[in-house]
Amino acid sequence: MAAKYINPFTDFGFKKIFGEEASKPLLIDFLNALLPEEGKITELTFKNTEQLGDSRIERKAIFDIYCENERGEKFIVEMQKTKQDSFKERSLYYSTFPIREQAEAGQVWNYGLKGIYCIGLLDFVFDDYYFGEEEDEGLHIIELKNQRGKVFYNKLAFIYLELPNFKKEENQLVTRLDKWFYFIKHLKDLQAIPAMLKEEVFVQAFAKAE
Known part of the structure; x- marks a missing residue:
């Protein structure tokens, strides 16, 4: 049977x-499913995905999606x-570009930074980062913490979604993030919109995917 959705x-x-102007409501909804209530997004602006190094010999970076919310968070x-295998290192390298971008030459600056979120949707799992079947549902949120596990700096986060580790069936979907996980993981194999995803934002997402 031919695939119905991309x-x-x-x-x-x-x-x-997720990456077109008309897709902004979908991207906002997806990102909000990952963020705490106080960090919810209402507006997004797409930014240039090609980032150049500081000199001709420095490697550039090309992001899939790069955007900024109404508070200037990247x-x-x-x-x-x-x-x-080096995806974590790649994420760390990518995070340096929005950090340096905020240090504009000629501007008065006290080193205050806006929040930066590096999000990876992965169709594989990390070999060296595993907590066991009961604890690992495919979502990893990484922040800078001290030796006691308390957040030391809350403006830099790495969020990874390992799709192979998301095992919930349609009747087990509860949260918005559950539904996005399911949508992304199963979209290419679906022939119709599942009953649990007949909310407006997902109906729009399926329409974009046809």
């Missing part, structure tokens, strides 16, 4: 669903289908 783990499919969203 595969979100292709460059075209991912950007069609979001890098990456889709990675093929397993990449």
